[in-house]
Amino acid sequence: MARKVIIAGNWKMNKTASEGKALVEELKPLVSEVTEAEIVVCPTFTTISTVVEAAAGSNIKVGSQNIHWAESGAFTGEISAVMLKEAGVEYAIIGHSERRQYFGETDVTVNQRLKAALAANLIPIVCIGETLEEREGGKTEKVLFTQLEGGLADITAEQIGGIVIAYEPVWAIGTGKTATPEMAEETHNYIRCQLKDMFGDAAEAVRIQYGGSMKPENSAELVAQKNIDGGLIGGASLKAESFADLIKNAIA
Ligand code: 13P
Numbered sequence: 001m002a003r004k005v006i007i008a009g010n011w012k013m014n015k016t017a018s019e020g021k022a023l024v025e026e027l028k029p030l031v032s033e034v035t036e037a038e039i040v041v042c043p044t045f046t047t048i049s050t051v052v053e054a055a056a057g058s059n060i061k062v063g064s065q066n067i068h069w070a071e072s073g074a075f076t077g078e079i080s081a082v083m084l085k086e087a088g089v090e091y092a093i094i095g096h097s098e099r100r101q102y103f104g105e106t107d108v109t110v111n112q113r114l115k116a117a118l119a120a121n122l123i124p125i126v127c128i129g130e131t132l133e134e135r136e137g138g139k140t141e142k143v144l145f146t147q148l149e150g151g152l153a154d155i156t157a158e159q160i161g162g163i164v165i166a167y168e169p170v171w172a173i174g175t176g177k178t179a180t181p182e183m184a185e186e187t188h189n190y191i192r193c194q195l196k197d198m199f200g201d202a203a204e205a206v207r208i209q210y211g212g213s214m215k216p217e218n219s220a221e222l223v224a225q226k227n228i229d230g231g232l233i234g235g236a237s238l239k240a241e242s243f244a245d246l247i248k249n250a251i252a
Pocket of ligand 1: 096235236
């Protein structure tokens with residue numbers, strides 16, 4: 001099944017609104033001819049509306065880096081899916097390893113956020129991945145299985161095709177250490193098999209991104225793998241030229 005490549009830039013806690021606007025203005029002409037990949041940028045909450053405005057009419061879509069599971073209420077400091085939707089957001093990263101590591105995110109809260117994203121018609125990008133200790137301890141598959149089972153609880157075969165999974169080995173994030181294309185493909189294939197067990201043939205439609213030190217130099221090899229359908233990019237998405245080169249190489 002042909003799955004459309006999806007490349008998303010996770011800006012993390014970088015870029016003020018004016019910096020984000022400048023980045024998108026620079027990126028737009030560099031990727032304007034790209035039709036083979038969905039392009040998404042995920043700024044901080046305060047930068048979202050400026051970036052939505054800057055990206056309007058282009059092939060660049062906007063995502064958030066998190067969402068809360070409730071629509072509204074007494075949750076100081078949080079932002080809901082409906083608020084993001086109204087601000088022009090179309091995608092939502094959920095369960096990034098930095099949220100799991102620093103902010104107490106669990107598979108249960110990932111699942112709650114996922115349901116809220118789907119209810120608001122946001123395309124969820126659900127992040128999973130093992131730490132170095134878990135990989136070295138031979139626990140990668142078990143960890144991913146648990147994250148998928150918990151994170152995707154109650155999701156139906158009808159819904160799964162609209163969900164993007166981002167496989168991000170924690171040891172490859174911001175370290176310059178990328179999984180080799182073969183190593184990444186082996187894990188992506190495992191994820192696809194698990195999704196098939198859970199959802200049957202509908203799993204074929206799920207896009208599985210790779211994340212962790214993806215850059216212009218390795219995006220082609222990674223995305224060429226059968227079960228790697230794009231990337232979730234940190235560092236290399238913070239400069240227009242490197243993000244554009246990474247995207248073009250990935251679809252070349
Ligand atoms: P880097 O591309 O900087 O390794 O970050 C990956 C990531 O965490 C994207 O969500």
